[in-house]
Amino acid sequence: PSNAAAGQQGADFPRITLTDNVWAQRMLLDQLFGPSWQLRLVTGWSMGGMQALHWALVFPEKVQSILPFCCTARCWPHNFVFLEGVKAALQADSAWRGGRYTQAPERGLRAFGRAYAGWAYSQAFFRNEQWRELGFTSVDALLDYWELDHLEQDANDLLCVLATWQSADPSVLAGASSLKDALARLSARAIIMPSSTDLYFTVEDARHEASLMPNAELRVLESDWGHCAGGPGRSPEAMAQVFSAMHDLLAS
């Protein structure tokens, strides 16, 4: 939304699905490499992982293996509800003006970041003060960082990403009659790697999805870092588990 063409800027930006993103990426690869490329591994964290799953769902012939971590293939209802909460926090700022803001909704962006922080890590992460490993000296300092980090973002960009995330549902892919039907087509070798303490992309949901895929292994990422276990470079122990799974997929 923030750098879109005229007529599609800001609040006028169209709704984008993960399938749209995957198609755009495919078109780019076609232009760069011609028609015969193959992907050995598609991987990603969070929405990047949802996208990896969509790669294998939308273009099964192009993808050999996937490693989606800290994510699920669809946005399950509790995940949807949590996102409604942080959205509401942003939109409570009257400067938001339905997306037609003339100055950044600063209070809303701060509230978004602050409300998000409780979801991003696990209860144990806070209990054990693991934020110290990120260089913070207090919980307040962590929350301040989350506020400032979101102040740098454009509100419409942020909400656009959330809408894509919330719309994720493989069962709406062409010709699939249900989630079960859609995931049964996922032939790529997959390691499905939810974080053991992720509060919104839960192990239970990931396990259920993996059970519907013909060639998937569920391998839980054991970590107290919650969703942020998969945050690149944040937790060395978690990263080691991710890299090990990548190695297994690429070696086979």
Next chain:
Amino acid sequence: PSNAAAGQQGADFPRITLTDNVWAQRMLLDQLFGPSWQLRLVTGWSMGGMQALHWALVFPEKVQSILPFCCTARCWPHNFVFLEGVKAALQADSAWRGGRYTQAPERGLRAFGRAYAGWAYSQAFFRNEQWRELGFTSVDALLDYWELDHLEQDANDLLCVLATWQSADPSVLAGASSLKDALARLSARAIIMPSSTDLYFTVEDARHEASLMPNAELRVLESDWGHCAGGPGRSPEAMAQVFSAMHDLLAS
């Protein structure tokens, strides 16, 4: 704050601790029953349960047994952070004006309710559509209810309650040098009953606290209703477990 005496209204209302509340209740009981009353059982859900714990901590000689459910004795850090998030959602509304609002911060109150809903139940509650048991026909209808329910509340009242909750820390009680020291004095017979799926008053924190009390049994309230498992009348299965524990404490 909303019905306080002149000079203490709204944003000028003082910060209240759980100990203050327990003292006020004691003064009422003294006036009603003279000095020699005893409480067979003090029980409550959520902050009511925190208060039950504080009753036994502040007036051990007055309390025979306690049943705090879906709560902990202190506000653990993740719980504190989650509350910072819903507070920020309310305060993002410019009508809030630092508590000196001239009209209710409607958008903020709605955002508070909407952001809270994801925390109140468990992931499984939404996955299994257990909101149908509350008479809702969709997740949206549930979220609408949470918005409207909070619109009826005064913002300063709401934030006053949260500040009391966030300040809960037995280690600051007179003469206690640590949480361990404070909870070691809790001589009343106690059944500590966290909900198995509570996202902020966790079983882990309640178990740790119970292990520091000389006369407490941890009895997990098994339910998919999250924190709302303890909501009076909401889940018959959960209520049966609470009543059974009350019976055990009163029969002994």
